[in-house]
Each structure stands twice: as structure tokens, then as C-alpha cells.
Amino acid sequence: MTYAVREELKPAGLNGISDAQINDHWNLYVGYVNQTNALKTELETLRKEGKGATPAYADRRRRFGFEMNGMVLHEYYFGNLKSSVAxxxxxxxxxxxxxxxxxxxxxxxxxxxxxxxxxxxxxxxxxxxxxxxxxxxxxxxxxxxxxxxxxxxxxxxxxxxxxxxxxxxxxxxxxxxxxxxxxxxxxxxxxxxxxxxxxxxxxx
Ligand SMILES: [Fe+2]
Incomplete structure (x- = not known):
């Protein structure tokens, strides 16, 4: 499967966090989604090439954890932002x-x-x-x-x-x-x- 950008989570009109700030930050989140998908494909390709036990594969797998947690944590973060909820x-x-x-x-x-x-x-x-x-x-x-x-x-x-x-x-x-x-x-x-x-x- 591939992951999609969760557009429904994008906040706007916050107190003290500008829409320009959110837009810049959102673009970084989109990068994490894209990198997660790219790494999934890259790892699959390396496995098919018989390189699943190589140091290069291990490095890319570590990177996978960084990118995927980056994607997921940003979804939680943007999803828990909304102005003026008591x-x-x-x-x-x-x-x-x-x-x-x-x-x-x-x-x-x-x-x-x-x-x-x-x-x-x-x-x-x-x-x-x-x-x-x-x-x-x-x-x-x-x-x-x-x-x-x-x-x-x-x-x-x-x-x-x-x-x-x-x-x-x-x-x-x-x-x-x-x-x-x-x-x-x-x-x-x-x-x-x-x-x-x-x-x-x-x-x-
Ligand atoms: Fe961030």
C-alpha cells in the first residue's frame, strides 16, 4: 500500500500559530509521506535484488523508521490542533x-x-x-x-x-x-x- 496525505487534518485559523507557519510545516509533513512511500518501494526493490542483508539495506530500513514516525506523528499533531476548544x-x-x-x-x-x-x-x-x-x-x-x-x-x-x-x-x-x-x-x-x-x- 501507499500512504496518502491526510488533507482533512490540516488546521487553519489558529491562535498564535499563523496559517503561513502551518502551510510551511504542512509541506514538510507531505515530504514525510512521500519519503515513506519511496522507501517502501526502495526496500522492496533491494529485497528483490537479493540485497536484503546488506549494510545499505539496513541503513535504509533505519531511515524508514525516521520517515514513517515523522509521517505518523505529524498526523497526530495536526489532528490535535483547533482554535478555542475548551x-x-x-x-x-x-x-x-x-x-x-x-x-x-x-x-x-x-x-x-x-x-x-x-x-x-x-x-x-x-x-x-x-x-x-x-x-x-x-x-x-x-x-x-x-x-x-x-x-x-x-x-x-x-x-x-x-x-x-x-x-x-x-x-x-x-x-x-x-x-x-x-x-x-x-x-x-x-x-x-x-x-x-x-x-x-x-x-x-
Ligand atoms: Fe514537524
Whole structure:
């Protein structure tokens, strides 16, 4: 199969994250979709040529993880952006993180600090569908730090390309503040309930 760009996930009219910023960022996401498809084809070709055990193949397979996680995480990210959705839309999510973190604000403070990690990458709040545990994870690049089988519930891109159009290189804290005024809490709630019901997330 080949992957298609998920046009329905593209946000617009956000608070403090301009459409120009989103457009630039979206083009990078399109690149990840294209590279994922190209690598699938390239790996298949190399296997057919009997090169599946070569160092070159192994390198391309590592790249496959980078590109594919880049594609998937961007879909979660764009899918959880919408302006002016009240966090009251995520009643179950707030209840769960309050139980596990003491308060919604304590969870949020940790998620913000996760996003301020001194590296390019991602802040991801994810639920373990087996135990119901909810944790914040820092994903370096796109592929280092993802927990297998966990359901991402809230995903925030903190590569500099996510905010360089609107802010300079030091603008990550302002971007993170803007991000939190654009969380689509309805989507967060759906993802959490999917995880609790052990249903595959639609990555919306
Ligand atoms: Fe990105």
C-alpha cells in the first residue's frame, strides 16, 4: 500500500500559530509521506535484488523508521490542533490525569517541560492501553523514545520548524503557550477513550 496525505487534518485559523507557519510545516509533513512511500518501494526493490542483508539495506530500513514516525506523528499533531476548544471537552482525560498526576495543572506543567527539552523532537502524552497508565514522553527526532503499543493522546511538535515562521529560534516557550490555546480537546478525549477501549486510534 501507499500512504496518502491526510488533507482533512490540516488546521487553519489558529491562535498564535499563523496559517503561513502551518502551510510551511504542512509541506514538510507531505515530504514525510512521500519519503515513506519511496522507501517502501526502495526496500522492496533491494529485497528483490537479493540485497536484503546488506549494510545499505539496513541503513535504509533505519531511515524508514525516521520517515514513517515523522509521517505518523505529524498526523497526530495536526489532528490535535483547533482554535478555542475548551478543555472541558476533555472531561475524562482531565479525570484520568488528575488521578495519576494529582491535578490537571501538574500534568500540564510536566507536558510543557517535556516540550522544553533541549533537543529537537516531540512531547507526547500517551496511554498504555494495557494498564491505563498515562505518561509524558520526549521523542527525539521522530523515532527515539516512542513506546511500542502506547496510544498517543496529545502530540506537540517541538522541532524548530514548528515555530520558526512565527517566532525565532528562542521562541519555543511562546510557541508552547500558543499550542495550548489550540488544543483540540475533543480529539484528545476521543483518543483517550479509544485507548481505554483498546480500539485503534484513527490518528485524528
Ligand atoms: Fe514537524
Amino acid at each position: 478543555d472541558s471537552a476533555a472531561a475524562e482525560f482531565k479525570k484520568v490525569v488528575t488521578e495519576k498526576w494529582g491535578s490537571f495543572d501538574a500534568w500540564k506543567e510536566d507536558f510543557v517541560n517535556t516540550g522544553k527539552s533541549r533537543s529537537i523532537g516531540w512531547a507526547v502524552c500517551a496511554m498504555d492501553p494495557l494498564t491505563g497508565d498515562v505518561n509524558n514522553h520526549f521523542i527525539q527526532l521522530h523515532e527515539e523514545g516512542n513506546v511500542a503499543g502506547y496510544h498517543p493522546v496529545l502530540v506537540m511538535d517541538v522541532w524548530e520548524h514548528a515555530y520558526m515562521v512565527d517566532h525565532k529560534a528562542g521562541g519555543r516557550p511562546d510557541y508552547i503557550s500558543a499550542f495550548f490555546s489550540n488544543v483540540n480537546w475533543t480529539v484528545v478525549e476521543h483518543r483517550l477513550k479509544d485507548a481505554m477501549q483498546k480500539t485503534a486510534s484513527k490518528r485524528h
